[in-house]
Amino acid sequence: MSGLRIKYLKPALVAEHLARADALCAATGARLTPLRRRVLELVVRSGRPVGAYELLDQMRACGHKGAPPTVYRALDFLQQQGLVHRIAMANAYVACSHPGCDHHALIFVCTECGNALELEETQVKASVAARAEAVGFRVPGQPIEVAGTCPLCQEGRP
Amino acid sequence: MSGLRIKYLKPALVAEHLARADALCAATGARLTPLRRRVLELVVRSGRPVGAYELLDQMRACGHKGAPPTVYRALDFLQQQGLVHRIAMANAYVACSHPGCDHHALIFVCTECGNALELEETQVKASVAARAEAVGFRVPGQPIEVAGTCPLCQEGRP
DNA sequence: AAACGAAATGTTATATTATAACGTTTTCAC
DNA sequence: GTGAAAACGTTATAATATAACATTTCGTTT
Ligand SMILES: [Zn+2]
Ligand SMILES: [Zn+2]
Ligand SMILES: [Zn+2]
Ligand SMILES: [Zn+2]
Numbered sequence: 001m002s003g004l005r006i007k008y009l010k011p012a013l014v015a016e017h018l019a020r021a022d023a024l025c026a027a028t029g030a031r032l033t034p035l036r037r038r039v040l041e042l043v044v045r046s047g048r049p050v051g052a053y054e055l056l057d058q059m060r061a062c063g064h065k066g067a068p069p070t071v072y073r074a075l076d077f078l079q080q081q082g083l084v085h086r087i088a089m090a091n092a093y094v095a096c097s098h099p100g101c102d103h104h105a106l107i108f109v110c111t112e113c114g115n116a117l118e119l120e121e122t123q124v125k126a127s128v129a130a131r132a133e134a135v136g137f138r139v140p141g142q143p144i145e146v147a148g149t150c151p152l153c154q155e156g157r158p
Numbered sequence: 159m160s161g162l163r164i165k166y167l168k169p170a171l172v173a174e175h176l177a178r179a180d181a182l183c184a185a186t187g188a189r190l191t192p193l194r195r196r197v198l199e200l201v202v203r204s205g206r207p208v209g210a211y212e213l214l215d216q217m218r219a220c221g222h223k224g225a226p227p228t229v230y231r232a233l234d235f236l237q238q239q240g241l242v243h244r245i246a247m248a249n250a251y252v253a254c255s256h257p258g259c260d261h262h263a264l265i266f267v268c269t270e271c272g273n274a275l276e277l278e279e280t281q282v283k284a285s286v287a288a289r290a291e292a293v294g295f296r297v298p299g300q301p302i303e304v305a306g307t308c309p310l311c312q313e314g315r316p
Numbered sequence: 317a318a319a320c321g322a323a324a325t326g327t328t329a330t331a332t333t334a335t336a337a338c339g340t341t342t343t344c345a346c
Numbered sequence: 347g348t349g350a351a352a353a354c355g356t357t358a359t360a361a362t363a364t365a366a367c368a369t370t371t372c373g374t375t376t
Contacts, residue, residue: 031343031352031353033342033353033354035353035354036353051332051333052333052334053332053333065355065356066354066355067355067356067357068333068334068335069334069335069336069354069355069356070354070355070356072333072334072335073353073354077353088246088247088303089246089247091332091333091334091362106286106289108290108293108295108297110295117293117295119289119293121289123285123288123289124282124285124286124289126285127281127282127284127285128264128282128304130281131264131277131279131281131282132266132304132306135266135275135277135309136308136309136312137266137268137275137304137306137307137308137309138306138307138312139266139304139305139306139307140305140306142305144302144303144304145246145302145303146286146290146295146297146302147297147298147300148290148295148296148297148298149295149296149297150294150295151293151294151295154294154296189323189324189372191324191325191371193324193325194324209361209362210362210363211361211362223326224325224326225326225327225328226362226363226364227325227326227327227363227364227365228325228326228327230362230363230364231324231325235324249333249361249362249363
């Protein structure tokens with residue numbers, strides 16, 4: 001993760017994402033409180049996997065007096081609602097690219113720049129499920145992370 | 159990872175694993191020093207993913223005066239040689255089940271007991287590779303981790 | 317053998333990520 | 347309104363990992 005390209009989502013897309021989150025939580029009765037919504041907004045806006053302390057810093061920069069548990073609790077909630085995924089290999093959190101869909105996600109994570117690409121996937125999940133059944137493992141629908149190099153980083157990062 | 163079942167590999171299997179590591183490193187010219195070999199032995203013996211500090215404690219219990227870098231450096235080396243895999247989702251390290259083979263591994267990790275099962279896989283890797291190519295990602299042959307529940311933990315862990 | 321440079325290890329300190337524990341406030345059903 | 351549950355604030359600490367630099371070991375060259 002050397003040359004981390006800064007990339008922000010367009011405001012319109014952020015608003016759309018948040019509106020969908022509002023609708024989803026309203027439908028399920030989950031409470032997307034202002035605090036949680038603020039954290040989600042920060043995750044969505046960054047448009048890439050972000051660390052918890054990075055989010056915490058942004059919260060503080062906006063005048064919020066918070067401690068780590070604040071952010072981690074919000075992230076836990078957002079993960080439960082399927083609005084955010086944790087990328088274990090990067091210790092980072094990324095907004096789900098298609099929340100609400102009971103999806104089987106495949107997430108490519110670029111080890112150069114830290115960006116991630118989430119795909120709706122059936123083929124990979126099917127082959128994993130088949131292999132899992134063969135050895136008796138039960139696998140829920142959590143996203144599968146795959147490390148790699150993104151197209152931009154394959155060229156000399158322009 | 160509540161009821162972590164303790165499980166040790168049989169001494170004969172450990173010796174076999176170490177012998178293979180010796181042969182592999184001899185062939186490539188990599189220096190499997192006593193320290194590195196000792197760390198590998200501890201990883202192999204435990205027969206499941208183990209944390210770096212867990213290994214450090216075991217080193218110390220055997221009279222070795224070491225600090226975290228000691229273990230982390232050895233683990234780095236062992237990973238480079240393909241003798242050990244890091245399980246990102248568990249912050250743990252596990253001995254490769256078939257070192258030397260240029261394998262495409264799929265690792266099922268039980269979130270209940272922490273055990274892991276490494277499989278030689280072609281179907282899953284093939285579908286991942288196809289998907290990666292479609293979006294321009296380049297994916298090296300690192301193991302893919304899949305969270306799940308192992309057969310033993312599905313029953314009431316006997 | 318002596319000298320040299322590179323690799324490995326020792327050592328200390330610190331960075332990074334995440335959670336425990338407990339008190340206070342807010343929310344919601346009754 | 348009242349009580350219970352959920353959410354949030356706050357402090358401290360756990361767990362994981364690395365930076366930085368000194369020392370030792372090792373293989374090679376002279
Ligand atoms: Zn998703
Ligand atoms: Zn990239
Ligand atoms: Zn392996
Ligand atoms: Zn299990």
